[in-house]
Amino acid sequence: MTTAAAPTTPRTRSTALDWVRGVALVLVVLSHMWALWSIEALAGVPPLLHLLQSGNIAVTVFLVVAGFLLTRSLIGRDGTRADDEGRVGTIAAERPALAVLSRVVRISSQTWPLLLLVWFTTLAEGAGEVVETQTERSVLWVTTFGWNVYLQTEALLARADLGHLWYTAVYVQVTLVLVVLVRGLRHRRVVLALTLGGLLLACTAWRAHVADVEALTTALLRTTTRMDGMLWGALAAVCWPWLRPVRSVAGTVVSYALTLFAALVLLLGNSGAYLGWGGVAANLAVVAVVVAAPGLPPEGRLSRALGWRPLVVLGRYSLAVYVWHYPIFFGVGQRLPTWPAPAKAALALALLAAAVVLTVRYVERPVEAWVQRRLGARPADREELAALPLVPEPALSPAGAAAGPATAPSAPSRP
Structure with a gap:
């Protein structure tokens, strides 16, 4: 007779991923502060300069977590979770298009309000035919998720304040690849694991090649050079049952992984090494945290650190903050060039907070609720978190049979 494992706390399960996304978001926001003040004075302090130019490494976090969550939701949840012998569940076969649609809807619920604001502001200011045409084309390519491709060939004709949305295009494109x-x-x-591994080897070699033959700004916009993060996350999700030994030494793994990631941030910055060894190291560090964090003792020091509420909250609102921060910084910097830097930063952050609260409350959540009612689907990240067995595995009975599954904790109110 087996004994069910006692219910475990959901703290590590849901907050660790939000925490790492919160850290990444802080780094991304800092890397775009140049729109509000000059960072040339920091040239003599390399670590600080690298810290303020670490956006590429930070986006790696979003991509790894996205690939991990997407793949976990596809290979099974509840009664269809993939077993350790290699059979993958049936969710991907039943409703694969829903995995793509839910993500497109969620991204669009943030990008469309921004694009409408940009478009109407352009018309109201009477910026001229050239700027209006530039805005029209930019809006079209962002909404069709081909923005990164357009930026590679028509960078001079694209709106600079929307440049950061290359991420949304790459995310949706790679999501399609992974679903198929x-x-x-x-x-x-x-x-599946071998296929993902082969793709990763090819992608890593390709990144190094592109870094040698193309300008860094162009190389960083290719889907094939930025998809490695999602492939690493997907591979971690597929190999999840085989990675239990890693979770048994979670404290050591997470500590070393976070130390490695911090070192990369302070040493690489906007370096081209990101397309070589630096990117591989960053991916491995994030994967290690994602895989090992569930093995941390719930009340341990590291678990408490990874549950620090300010970063967890930022992680849950990371999409909205990411979409809105750069256009706001860019707009404030362009329109108020004579203001002191602290005043510009304070105004920009206040506008950003207002934009995030308003769009999440009055656009994103109502749209997701409507999709849920019409399609019977939960919001993308909530479904993904519900799919994750990110709590310690059930104990084994003396006879060696697996105990009943631990009670699945509810998903956080806002991923």
Whole structure:
């Protein structure tokens, strides 16, 4: 007779991923502060200069977590969770298009209000035919998720204040690839893992090649050079049952991974090494945290650190903050060039907070609720978190049989 494991706290399960996204968001925001003040004076302090130019490494966090969550939601949840022998669940076969649609809807619920504001502001200011045409084309390519491709070839004709939205295009494009891949290999976990590993090797070699033959700004806009993070996250999700030994030494793994990531931030900054060894190291550090964090003792020091509420809250609102921060910084910097830097920063952050609260409350959540009612689907990240067995595995009975599953904690109110 087996004994069910005692219910475990959901703290590590839901907050660790939000915490790492919160850290990444802080780094992204700092990397765009140049729009409000000059950072040339920091040239003599390399670590601080790298810290304020670490946006590429920070975005790696978003991509790894996104690939991990997407793949975990596709390979099973509840009764269809993939087993350790290699069979992948049936969710990807049943409703694969829903995985893409839910993400497109969530991203659009933030980007469309921004694009409408940009468009109407351009018309109201009477900026001229050239700027209006530039805005029209930029809006079109952002809404169709081809923005990163457009920036590679028509950078001079694109709106600079929307440049950061390359991420949304790459995210949706790679989501399509992963959904098709997992659906096609849903019954063969080993083959799926080997396929993802092969793609990662090819992608890593390609990144190094592109870094040698192209300008860094162009190389960083390619889908094929930025998809490695989501592939790493997907591979971690597929290999999840085989990574239990990592979670048994979670404290050591998480400590070393966070130390490595911090070192990369302070040493690389906006360096081209991101497309080489630096990017590989950053991906591995994030994967290590994602995989090992569930093994941390719930009341341990590291668990409490990864549950620090300010960063967890930022992580839950990371999409909205990411979408709105750069256009606001850019607009304030352009329109108020004579203001002192602290005053510009204070105004920009206040406007950002207002934009996030308003769009999340009055656009994003109502749209997700409508999708849920119409399609019977939960919001993307909530479904993903519900799919994660990110609590310690059930204990084994003396006979060696697995105990009943631990009670699945509810998903956070806002991923």
